[in-house]
Amino acid sequence: MCASSGVFGGHRVILAPMAGVSDPVFRLLCTEAGADVAFTEMVSAKGLSYANEKTRHLVDLLPQEGRVGVQLFGHEPDTMAEQARWVEAELGERLAWLDINMGCPARKIVKKGDGSALMKDPAAASAIVSAVKGAATHPVTVKFRRGWSEEAGEAAPLFxxxxxxxxxxxxxxxxxxxxxxxxxxxxxxxxxxxxxAVTIPVIGNGDVACGTDAVRLLEETGCDAVMVGRAAQGNPLVFADIQAALEGKAALPPPALEDRIALARRHVDGLLAIRPRAAAYLRKHAMWYLHGAPHAAVARGKLAHCSTQEEFHAVFDEVLRAQAGTGGPHAAPSL
Ligand SMILES: Cc1cc2nc3c(=O)[nH]c(=O)nc-3n(C[C@H](O)[C@H](O)[C@H](O)COP(=O)(O)O)c2cc1C
Incomplete structure (x- = not known):
């Protein structure tokens, strides 16, 4: 049994914000599997301030979703504060907490002074946090990295x-x-x-791929909760393994292909129901669910052309047939 007390009422396992990945159905699958809170992908405060529809859709929730974390990025304290208020008004009780992105290293983000560029300017970063805190009623967290670069040295504790x-x-x-x-x-x-370095709770993130990793990170660092990103791609059930480990239970076996495909089907059906044009986006998720499946490379080739729900399901059916050995164990797949 792991002793960490969690953050904001005991949340110990959190789905990381991931741009281009953290859609509402993915978040739902992750929380059903065991994530205590799931984050939206990073949302541009500037985009929200222009009432940009595409940006606003990033904070759309499914009716059956639990409370979510919303991550904002930007560098203007007033805009960040105003949009934090907008998110609070929009989500109400369904907002778990607000996070400010100070870790994204992508060039297009950093060159505007957003994301991890703020680690190089702690005064600007502080002004953003104070402004958002002054405006928001929900807890406000900041997500950042070890520092800007190895040459510049570790900045995280002081930051x-x-x-x-x-x-x-x-x-x-x-x-x-x-x-x-x-x-x-x-x-x-x-x-x-x-x-x-701090007395506030710390959420540890980076390379947590299973329950054993999560328990090790909590125990070795004393952090209060873990955040998981890439390991959940194609495998929301990683959160079931993490919760089992936190309860002191044995590691779960890797999820069966049938279970991963069942999740892939729900992901495809659920997202196409609310975003009919999401097929191209869903291809990468579908490929992740099939990671390691028999003839996965062939299936990936087929997924790259899927545009409809039926086409996705046909590929999933064929992968399951290939796994069941229909046509002989090493038969060339009809995939
Ligand atoms: C595709 C992708 C998109 C990401 N988008 C965001 C983002 O929007 N905001 C953010 O703070 N971090 C983002 N990250 C970083 C993750 O939140 C996390 O910090 C990082 O992946 C390390 O955790 P992991 O080893 O569990 O993946 C992204 C990572 C990936 C792989």
């Missing part, structure tokens, strides 16, 4: 303290430098040093 002083209610740290993008590994020691 975390600045965010706490500016009013942040918790911080999330991904133990890579921004300029590492996703190379190398996430440094758990950095998360431990952040935990020592």
């Amino acid at each position: 975390a303290r600045r965010m706490q002083e500016a009013g942040a209610d918790a911080v999330t740290v991904h133990g890579r430098f921004a300029m590492q993008f996703y190379q190398g590994s996430s440094d758990a020691g950095c998360i431990a040093r952040v935990k020592e």
Whole structure:
């Protein structure tokens, strides 16, 4: 049994914000499997301020979804504060908390002074946090990385303290430098040093791929909760394994292909029902669900052309038939 007390009422396992990934059906599948809270992808405060429909749709929730976290990005304190208020008004009770993105390393984000660029300017970062805190009634957290670059050195512990002083209610740290993008590994020691530097809760993030990883990160760093991103892609059931590990239970076996495909079907059906033009977007999710399946490469080729619900299901059916060995164990797939 893992001793961590969690954040904001005991949330210990959180689905990370992922741009181009964290759609409402994916979030629902992850919370059903065991994520305590799921995040939207990062939402541009500027886009919201222009009432941009595409941006606003990023905070659309399914009726059956639980409370979600919403992550804003931007660098103008007033815009961030105003849009935090808009999100609160829009989501009401369904908002778990607001997060501010100070970790995104993507060029198009950083060049405007957003995302991880804010780690290079702690005064600007603090002004954003104070403004959002002054406007919002929900808890406000900040998500950032170990620092800007290896050459510049680890900045996270001091940065975390600045965010706490500016009013942040918790911080999330991904133990890579921004300029590492996703190379190398996430440094758990950095998360431990952040935990020592602040009194607010710390959410540890980076390279948690199973329940064992989650328990290790919580125990080694003393962090209060874990956030999981890439390991959930094509595998929302990773959250079931993490919850089992937190309860001291044995690791769950890897999910059967049938179970992954059942989730893939729900993802496709659920999202096309609310976003009829999401087929192209869904292809990558569908490919993730089939990772490691027999003849997955052939299936991926087929998925790349799927435009309708029926076409997705036909590929899933064929993968299951290939797995069942219809036509012989090594038969060339009809896929
Ligand atoms: C496709 C993708 C999109 C992401 N989008 C966001 C985002 O919108 N906001 C954010 O703070 N981090 C974003 N991240 C970073 C993740 O939230 C997380 O910090 C990172 O993937 C490390 O966690 P992991 O090892 O569990 O994947 C993204 C990561 C990926 C792979």
